Amino acid sequence: MINVEINDEETHEYASGISAGEVLENVYGKRYGAVAAVVDDIERDMSFILDSDCKIEPILGESDEGLYILRHSCAHLLAQAVVEMFPDAKPTIGPPIDHGFYYDFHMNPIGDSELKELEKKMNKLIRSNIKIEREEHENNILREMFSDNKFKIEIMDDKIGQEIGSSVYRQGDFVDLCKGPHVPSTSHLRWFKLTSTSQAYWRADHNREPLTRIYGMCYATKAGLKERQRQIEEAGKRDHKKIGKEMELYMIDELIGKGLPVWLPNGEILRSEIEKYALETEESYGYQRVTTPALAKQELFECSGHLPHYSDGMYPPMEMDDGTYYLKAMNCPMHHLVYRNKKRSYRELPFRIAEYGTCYRNEMSGALAGLLRVRMLSMNDAHIYCTLDQVGQEVANNVKMVQDYYSRFGFENYHFRLSLWDPENTDKYIKQPENWASTQNHLREILDELEVPYVEAIGEAAFYGPKIDIQFTTALGREESMSTIQLDFAAKERFELSYKDENGEENGEVFVIHRAPLSTHERFVAFLTEHWAGNFPTWLSPVQVQIITISEKQKQYASKVSSILKEMKIRVSVDDSDATIGKKIRMHRKMRPAYMVILGEDEEKDNTVSIRIDRKGDSRSGDQCNGIPLEQFITDLTIEVKSRSRKSSLVKNEN
């Protein structure tokens, strides 16, 4: 007999040789929802045999660990269906990911109809409730089992070597090399859906074999799957491409080219409001503004290191009669020249120059997406030239600036990331290992001191130095880089940056901080649109007031109200057409004005307005305050706009 402690709560006695699953079933009953077990702190299959005293805990399907196992098992199930349907397909790897899993196969590409067939087949395998069994084999047996799959052999070479054995999991005729654990049978995998296919490369190396990747989502319960589908649908409604079209923020025309958005009047209002706000903020932080050209000579980008390290991201050169020119992908080289334009004194440091600079990047055509990834972008860029001692304070100021900006725009779903170089893959970076080590530590200390929580990411640095990136989570739950604060230890040598220090010596220890707290206009507006679902705070709204008349009798009063608002610099638009009031409201809600102002007989008689919130997708739609004195409305509105308030406070929720 052995003593088994369950879930840190109770201890039971069992005959040695009992399985983890049998114990859990004995204690919790059959429908407890566990997919595997933790035995003495190691994740095990339900079939794991207990032959000595131990501790055991169930892994529930809905826990993070449980979902991981479910998704991993679901990937195996997909592989089983694929090899049954396409006997020549070679499974490679199939990990769980957020919301689901994927599996890469060496096989011909497949389309939607095959995807549906695969899903059907998987459902059939689920209904057959096939047992998933673990087997352990010697190295040579394993190599024999997977002799027709060079990818699995390569995995073994890398991970296991030639000596030791490992485990496989078998379900029906399908066997996969795997550490496990897995769910005990296919019936646990009911709540999945295959979502898409893609092409990937073996080992993510485009010189190696192209693979067909199949994606799926998988949850422990029907409710989990439904919730994810709802989230996807919800995210679709917030999609900046859809809202951008509806609100006429921007357009993309084939004749201009892809990745080259045109800002329409409404989008330009957003851009210029954001820019105005940034200019004010940065002026108060001691930045000076400059404007630099869109192109420059090859020699500049050789000097900066862009051509050796970043040429893939730049457009091909233009041969002119006096040399070779490139469109700029970054503003920094030109800003360095601004610094170098005259002798600098220590009294000038930190020297901060800023520019809403327009850069051109040669993104792969397939990577372009709405405003999120474009080929021409306007960066909220600035460079700070300072001593090593000043770096801490400057970075701290920028972290604070980012936090202030985000709170002003209402962003909450973000986190800081310390982006480090990859010492295993140094080709992408300037080769100065000691500088990498020291600057990375420096940034880490600054973040620790500020007590800002952050994660570290290897291989995400810029070629010239480590970064603090601010990562934004989209409505779909995907992570994207928004703001960035980068420390550059290479520019001082490449551009011979120096200053005259307190001792009258020429000092070359000039550190450069690159920073873009508001990302690019393009990406920022995309996030902003998604975050607010187009229902921007009043100060940003392209249409701040949409006047709607009840009948054409109020034409004059509407025109009077509108000219007063215009004088107060409020963006106002009037609909005094002969359509019905209901129709006018319906028509304008998709443009999402901050407020609708209804003007009828009563309002005109009393010199008042009725203020209404009615914006597509806004839960406050329909809220209205009647009979507000015109004077008061104008005062309140002006305050709300001037203070850049996040709240639409002119309509109280009393109805």
Next chain:
RNA sequence: GCCACUGUGGCUUAGGGGUAUAGCAUCCCAUUGGUAAUGGGAAGGUCGGGAGUUCAAAUCUCCCCAGUGGCUCCA
């Protein structure tokens, strides 16, 4: 760039070998209306572009162009 899918008037969309549906928007007429559909009428498309198969192509085939998702996650 690569893989898959998609492309029908300004927008949303039906159809799927016999040159095209509807709604919204637009314009006109009537209506002067109190909060998510007031009636009626008109106009608007070489079905993303090009080539091919066919008596006949929006529809089938091929090539382009553009959009969407994916191409970091290492048993």
